Amino acid sequence: xxxxxxxxxxxIEEIKKIDAHTVGLQFPEGLKIYATLVARxxxxxxxxxxxxxxxxxxxxxxxSDASMKDVVDLLVHFGHTPLHLEYEVPVLFVEAQFQLDVxxxxxxxxxxxxxxxIIGLVTTxxxxxILDEAAYFLEKEAKTIIMKEGQGTRKAQVLGCNFSAVExxxxxxxxxxxxxxFHPLGIKLSTNKTVIIAxxxxxxxRNIDQFADRILKIRFARITKAxxxxxxxxxxxxxxxxxxxxxxxxxxxxxxKEGKEAYxxxxxxxxxxxxxxxxxxxxxxxxxxxxIAIDDAQMYKKPLLxxxxxxxxxxxxxxxxxxxxxxxxxxxxx
Amino acid sequence: xxxxxxxxxxxIEEIKKIDAHTVGLQFPEGLKIYATLVARxxxxxxxxxxxxxxxxxxxxxxxSDASMKDVVDLLVHFGHTPLHLEYEVPVLFVEAQFQLDVxxxxxxxxxxxxxxxIIGLVTTxxxxxILDEAAYFLEKEAKTIIMKEGQGTRKAQVLGCNFSAVExxxxxxxxxxxxxxFHPLGIKLSTNKTVIIAxxxxxxxRNIDQFADRILKIRFARITKAxxxxxxxxxxxxxxxxxxxxxxxxxxxxxxKEGKEAYxxxxxxxxxxxxxxxxxxxxxxxxxxxxIAIDDAQMYKKPLLxxxxxxxxxxxxxxxxxxxxxxxxxxxxx
Numbered sequence: 001x002x003x004x005x006x007x008x009x010x011x012i013e014e015i016k017k018i019d020a021h022t023v024g025l026q027f028p029e030g031l032k033i034y035a036t037l038v039a040r041x042x043x044x045x046x047x048x049x050x051x052x053x054x055x056x057x058x059x060x061x062x063x064s065d066a067s068m069k070d071v072v073d074l075l076v077h078f079g080h081t082p083l084h085l086e087y088e089v090p091v092l093f094v095e096a097q098f099q100l101d102v103x104x105x106x107x108x109x110x111x112x113x114x115x116x117x118i119i120g121l122v123t124t125x126x127x128x129x130i131l132d133e134a135a136y137f138l139e140k141e142a143k144t145i146i147m148k149e150g151q152g153t154r155k156a157q158v159l160g161c162n163f164s165a166v167e168x169x170x171x172x173x174x175x176x177x178x179x180x181x182f183h184p185l186g187i188k189l190s191t192n193k194t195v196i197i198a199x200x201x202x203x204x205x206r207n208i209d210q211f212a213d214r215i216l217k218i219r220f221a222r223i224t225k226a227x228x229x230x231x232x233x234x235x236x237x238x239x240x241x242x243x244x245x246x247x248x249x250x251x252x253x254x255x256x257k258e259g260k261e262a263y264x265x266x267x268x269x270x271x272x273x274x275x276x277x278x279x280x281x282x283x284x285x286x287x288x289x290x291x292i293a294i295d296d297a298q299m300y301k302k303p304l305l306x307x308x309x310x311x312x313x314x315x316x317x318x319x320x321x322x323x324x325x326x327x328x329x330x331x332x333x334x
Numbered sequence: 335x336x337x338x339x340x341x342x343x344x345x346i347e348e349i350k351k352i353d354a355h356t357v358g359l360q361f362p363e364g365l366k367i368y369a370t371l372v373a374r375x376x377x378x379x380x381x382x383x384x385x386x387x388x389x390x391x392x393x394x395x396x397x398s399d400a401s402m403k404d405v406v407d408l409l410v411h412f413g414h415t416p417l418h419l420e421y422e423v424p425v426l427f428v429e430a431q432f433q434l435d436v437x438x439x440x441x442x443x444x445x446x447x448x449x450x451x452i453i454g455l456v457t458t459x460x461x462x463x464i465l466d467e468a469a470y471f472l473e474k475e476a477k478t479i480i481m482k483e484g485q486g487t488r489k490a491q492v493l494g495c496n497f498s499a500v501e502x503x504x505x506x507x508x509x510x511x512x513x514x515x516f517h518p519l520g521i522k523l524s525t526n527k528t529v530i531i532a533x534x535x536x537x538x539x540r541n542i543d544q545f546a547d548r549i550l551k552i553r554f555a556r557i558t559k560a561x562x563x564x565x566x567x568x569x570x571x572x573x574x575x576x577x578x579x580x581x582x583x584x585x586x587x588x589x590x591k592e593g594k595e596a597y598x599x600x601x602x603x604x605x606x607x608x609x610x611x612x613x614x615x616x617x618x619x620x621x622x623x624x625x626i627a628i629d630d631a632q633m634y635k636k637p638l639l640x641x642x643x644x645x646x647x648x649x650x651x652x653x654x655x656x657x658x659x660x661x662x663x664x665x666x667x668x
Contacts, residue, residue: 024600041361049583054569054601054608056451064600066400067572071579071600233368235388238401249383263370266358266398266405267388268602274388277366283567303391 024072026053028079062240098126105198109205110251120171161327163190184208189324222303229282237288244287358406360387361412395575432460439532443539495661497524516540518542523658556637565614569621578621624659
């Protein structure tokens, strides 16, 4: 199935084992194109009825167990590792390993790693299976590799909202194996260390610094604009793994104490269109996925801030101590 | 509060009566602009914490009781009358009467009603309170007015998915008081009778025929295109009042018997973007809100059909017997 290992045989085995009659399939956006293929194979080989989730799925934070609880006996969630959450229906997590040779990209990164000895190796779910091979390659190049588990994440794994696997790691530099800029940005902002990206999709390597500078300039502008805000909207997600209501209520009290207004807005998927009716609000705080305020900043007319950024707006924290927002679930608690 | 009666005093009374500490507010799109104003008034006068729902709300079919059940003690749902559904949290329905003189528009309609004696008067939730005044005016013009309750709807009330209040009503013509074309279209397609619209927002009257012709041409084109489809997606909504899973499973069996493929896709909000990854499917059946396939047809690249329309595609029903799709909840059952 393209370059992804979806382990359909294991899924079929599990369905037969628990005698599931109705099976839900939930794919992240990039894997949804395989949905009907997987569904047909499961229906043909087990006789179970398959229900495909069409909702957006960006992480294990939005497993569709609640909406599917009366609909399926088993939910198969692809592409993410489980969080420490209680699910309302049995969930089988299938990591969807991406089959791609990462060594060429790491070779490209060697130049950028020249002056560093101790490397923190980091990646995301779909590449976790390449860590040993990558470490072996780098050790042959006389590097020392350090990796650790995070709070609720695997060894060397970061999520868009959880960088605990890189925190306080005694390394000279981080090597992030994967695509995109958000995760390496988070690593940099969590650790203040140099982060090199080895991108196995493009077989190229780069430093995150330029991107981080650009993002920080945007954040500074948003924070400056939000200092003028008199009315805040505080967005809370109903997605189980993003639901930080207590935090939202604390932020609301904090804003009230400054003599400003604040309103809690509870919603599933956050989008620019859905905030348009709240036209009297001057700025929004996003307690949902930390990526919304950062990655999607340009899509919104009003400033969207993370809870960390509000502290800077209200002069409770210095700009120099800027941190990325994180949601760390450990045993069901943030 | 503009032209809408949101009855905030009644809400405050209810909050005090049941001693609610956390109150959810859910507004349809057109009323969301009043959300913060209502929230502030409630918080100031009761001390309760208000949580505003930011999810889209198109009807009593998508009350956010399930997502808010652990978050609020009371949910206030504006703009719709309750369906016969079990809600997971106490729900107070506030109809949000629109304060507008409807007589000028009805006067405009008199010309179009000239050749008719017995009139079926029909409207939507926000105008139900004007029925008596409208009937009195028309009776003075020597008309006979007939109205009845529907299955799960009030006297003379139609929903976008429920036209039972007009079915088999022995009238010469229908007079629909309200805006938009979808409801009068539904009345026409349910009854095959002439429908005159008195639009109190524009103070004008018109016949629905031209609009109905245009829509039926589009429907015919979609049905024709769907005859070539080999793979169908069957969309089921997770919104409690739109969740027709049994119907979806029946449609799937029906399609299989024709030697074609069908996949059930389960989702909350239906949008063109969310169907893009299912690129191998040739046509979609929408068992969710009947308006999606009809109103939003032009937004989708692939044909979206109602369950009724599938029957025509599969030659189980004649085009001449075209009916609008309806979801009638009576005592919790469709």
